[in-house]
Amino acid sequence: MPKRKNKLKKLQVGQLKTNCYLFAGAIIDPGDDFDYIYQTILDLDFQPKIIIATHGHFDHLLAVNELKSAFNIPFYLPKKDEVMLAWYRKSCKYYLGFDPGLPPQVDKFLTLQGPSLHGTEVIPTPGHTPGGICLYSQKDNVLFSGDTIFAGGAVGRTDFPYCNRQDLEKSIKNLLKLPDETIVYPGHGEETTIGGFKQLYKNHAY
Known part of the structure; x- marks a missing residue:
């Protein structure tokens, strides 16, 4: 397995x-x-430059406002998921029982596929949400898959508003073109490989 050039830290939150x-x-x-x-950022002496969400669901955004303020860094969100911000407070109240306040202010909307984030490729993967993305670093052999694919052959849900099952299936087929040894870091759960x-x-009937 190629040696990773960038350090990676996983934190399970919320x-x-x-x-x-x-x-x-x-x-x-x-x-x-x-x-x-x-505190983890301080302990690791990690130097954050941007905050990025793989999609617009509230459970991937709840710490954005405070992190933006603490580090004075911009927040990036896929353009097609701008519509999801209107559901931010309502969804959080429904699922978690509290009001998170105003949704995060987006500094840049991502619209293009390509190596635009420090050499990390943005791969559009709509389906779970209209603008969902994955982040792929070929040199580090890693894919941050958000809620598109998970360990165990599981995939993102398509029973929420704005989901599209057909789009998700196309997105998954696109990801399966990546090298088999690519390490997948999903939005929930444990790591896997492509x-x-x-x-x-193949064993799941979706």
Whole structure:
């Protein structure tokens, strides 16, 4: 397995156990627990440059406002998931029972595929949400898959508003073109590989 050039730290945060990642200057999917994320960043002497969400669901966004303020860094969100911000407070109240306040202010909407984030490729993966993305670093052999694919051959839910099952299936087929040894870091749960996911995905009837 190729040696990873960038250090990677996984933090499990919030009641829904979202995986937040620190990687290549990015805070990916800071779903809650600002204090925990903040202290880990200080302890690791990690130098955050941006905050990025793989999609617009509230459980990937709850610590964004505080992190933006603490580090004075911009927040990136897929453009097609701007609509999800209107559901931020309502969804959090429904699922977690509290009002999180105003949704995060987006500094840059991501619209293009390509190596635009510190050499990390943005791969559009709509389906779970209209604008869902994955982040792929070929040199580090890693894919941050958000809620698109998971360990065990599981895939993102498509029973929420704005989901699209057909789009998700197309997105998954696109991800399966990546090298089998690519390590997949999902938005929830444990890591897998593209090859491992591929084998178990075939056994699921979605």
